[in-house]
Every structure is written in C-alpha cells, then in structure tokens.
Amino acid sequence: MRALRTAAVATCVMLAPIAPAGNKAAGAADASAWVDLPNSRVRLLAGPARTGGSYLAGLEIVMADGWKTYWRMPGDAGVPPTFDWSGSANAAATKVLYPAPMRMPEAGGEAIGYKGSVLFPVEVTPQDAARPVALKLALEYGICREICIPATAALELSLAPGRAGRHANAIEAALERVPRPVPGRRKTDPELRRVAVDGDGANPRLTIEAAFHGSSGADVFVEAPEGFYVPLPRKMGVGAGGIVRYGADLSPDLARDLRGKTLKFTMVSEAGASEANWTFP
Numbered sequence: 561m562r563a564l565r566t567a568a569v570a571t572c573v574m575l576a577p578i579a580p581a582g583n584k585a586a587g588a589a590d591a592s593a594w595v596d597l598p599n600s601r602v603r604l605l606a607g608p609a610r611t612g613g614s615y616l617a618g619l620e621i622v623m624a625d626g627w628k629t630y631w632r633m634p635g636d637a638g639v640p641p642t643f644d645w646s647g648s649a650n651a652a653a654t655k656v657l658y659p660a661p662m663r664m665p666e667a668g669g670e671a672i673g674y675k676g677s678v679l680f681p682v683e684v685t686p687q688d689a690a691r692p693v694a695l696k697l698a699l700e701y702g703i704c705r706e707i708c709i710p711a712t713a714a715l716e717l718s719l720a721p722g723r724a725g726r727h728a729n730a731i732e733a734a735l736e737r738v739p740r741p742v743p744g745r746r747k748t749d750p751e752l753r754r755v756a757v758d759g760d761g762a763n764p765r766l767t768i769e770a771a772f773h774g775s776s777g778a779d780v781f782v783e784a785p786e787g788f789y790v791p792l793p794r795k796m797g798v799g800a801g802g803i804v805r806y807g808a809d810l811s812p813d814l815a816r817d818l819r820g821k822t823l824k825f826t827m828v829s830e831a832g833a834s835e836a837n838w839t840f841p
Contacts, residue, residue: 590725595713599624600703604695604717607681607731608724613689615719617682618731619643619656619697621674627705628675631661633783635792636669639702639710647696653685654695659737660826660833663779663792667706670792672781679734684719693719739826739833748773749834750827753803757815757841764815768793768806770827777830780806785821788814 592604600623607616621629630638645654659678664671686693697715702708740749754769772778782790793806810818818840826835 589718589720589723590727592715592717595715597703597711597713598709599627599705600629600711602699602713602715604697604715605679605727605731606717606719606723606725608728609722610683613686613721615684615686615693616728616731616735617684617695617717617719618727618734619680619682619699619715620677621680621701622677623675623703625676627703628664628671628673629678629701629703630671630673631781632658633672633781634702635663635671635673637666638671638673638704638708641699641701644698645695647698649694649696650687650691651684651693651695652687653683655683657681657683657735657738659734660739660828661781662828663781671704672792679730681731681735681738686719690721692721695719737833739828739835741834742836745834746832749832750778750829751834752825752827752836752838755823755825755838757810758807761812761815764810764812766790766793766808766810767796768808768825769799769803770806770825772802772804772827772829773831777828778804779828780804781826781828782808783824783826784818788818788821790814790818790823 590606594601594603600621602621605618605620607618610616630640632640634640643656661672661674664673684693695717699713701711703711751771753771756767757764758767759765768780770780780793784790791808793808796805796807798804822837822839824835824837
C-alpha cells in the first residue's frame with residue numbers, strides 16, 4: 561500500500577478562502593504594490609538581469625508576529641505554496657527557488673517553513689530577451705498560527721531589459737540562502753556523507769549522516785517523489801569531525817515502495833545549506 565502524503569492534517573484547520581485584495585495603485589517600477597491579507601502581505605520584486613538575457617525576480621511574504629508559512633514539503637502538517645505564472649507574457653520559463661527553511665514544532669507534529677518573512681528568488685527566462693516580461697502570478701499559500709488559513713493573491717510586475725531595481729541586493733541575499741546542489745557546494749555548506757536503510761524488514765530505518773563543519777543550527781529534511789512522505793528525521797548523535805547522524809523510521813510498505821526511487825536531502829545550518837540526491841536501494 562502506498563504511503564500517501566495528505567496536505568493539511570489535523571493540526572491545520574482549513575478555513576474559507578480569503579478573497580484576494582486587489583493591487584493598489586502602481587508603485588515603483590521595481591516592485592508591485594503590496595497585497596494586504598489577514599496576518600500577511602505579499603509583493604513581487606524586480607531583480608537584476610542575468611547571463612543569457614534571463615531575469616532574477618523575487619516574491620516577498622511578510623507575516624504578522626507569531627504566524628508562519630510553509631516550505632515546498634511542509635512536514636507533518638501544512639500546505640505548500642503554489643505559484644501559477646500562466647498569465648505571464650513573454651515568459652518562456654519561471655522557476656521559484658526556496659531559501660533554506662526551518663523546523664517548526666506544532667501541536668501533534670512538526671512542520672517545515674518560515675517565520676516572520678521570506679523572499680523567494682524567481683528565475684525568469686524570456687521568450688524574447690529584447691522585450692520586457694510581464695509577470696502575472698496567481699499565488700496560494702497557507703498562513704498559520706494555531707489554525708491555517710489559505711491565502712490567495714494576484715500580482716503583476718513588468719521586468720525590463722537592463723533594469724536591476726533597488727531590491728536587487730535583497731534578492732541576491734535570498735539566493736545565497738537557497739540550498740546549493742553538489743556541484744556548487746561551498747566548503748562551509750553541509751555535506752551528505754552516508755545514507756543507509758538499517759533494521760530488519762519489520763522495522764526499517766533510514767539513517768543519514770552529514771558533515772556540518774562545526775556550524776550550529778544543523779538540520780536535515782527528506783523529500784520523496786510525489787505521492788510518498790518520509791517522516792521528519794530525528795537527530796541521533798554527533799560523531800567525530802562534526803558528523804551528525806539522523807534517523808527516520810519507515811513502515812515496511814513505504815520501504816518497499818521507495819525501492820529504486822530517488823530521495824532529495826536538504827541540509828541546512830547557519831554557515832550554509834546544500835542538497836543532494838540518493839537512490840533508495
């Protein structure tokens with residue numbers, strides 16, 4: 561039997577959707593107007609042009625004190641954000657990047673996401689690099705405290721060739737917090753050292769060892785292919801050389817169904833963040 565991931569379990573009570581606030585009068589050309597929603601506000605930011613004629617933009621979410629939103633894999637409870645760019649003009653490809661998240665305890669489980677504020681870098685590839693890109697985003701995300709409220713917003717922003725905008729530094733800083741894949745890993749980023757499936761057939765456990773190079777705030781998150789959910793790993797101990805060991809208990813059915821599938825490990829720390837893939841044996 562497949563272990564299916566269900567969005568928004570008992571600790572996340574879904575209320576009636578909030579009607580999106582309309583964009584205010586057009587502001588500066590380097591940002592959309594804020595869209596104000598209960599307990600949060602959102603906007604699009606224009607960033608610098610990149611090599612090959614692409615753009616770096618940003619989506620900023622600012623939350624009220626005590627409220628949070630979720631990562632692409634929300635953990636035991638929660639709803640990931642969804643981004644619909646289909647209304648954009650002259651955009652051949654649009655990719656949202658996720659800064660390193662944090663583990664967030666909740667009643668009945670743990671979630672993965674962000675508190676206070678988050679800025680998602682967005683890579684935009686135009687169809688015609690000589691013409692502006694008209695970004696249109698239909699955004700949905702969960703804004704949560706004791707309960708989780710689905711929020712929606714419609715945002716628009718024009719990206720013009722050769723224009724960086726005053727938010728370029730903030731977007732570049734958010735890009736620095738995006739976990740780097742193995743080829744781009746820096747010396748201070750965590751390093752995946754070993755993954756194994758331990759235990760007998762009735763009690764399988766995923767064991768993960770990663771080097772964090774003495775930095776604090778170490779944590780590991782595991783993503784499985786769509787339709788499967790690997791429980792959040794638990795810290796089991798620290799060995800020589802800053803090697804931290806984590807374990808995630810698996811059901812026999814899940815261990816069987818994951819055979820031959822690729823898992824993604826995201827490792828975060830105060831010194832850096834990285835990600836690596838591993839194929840389940």
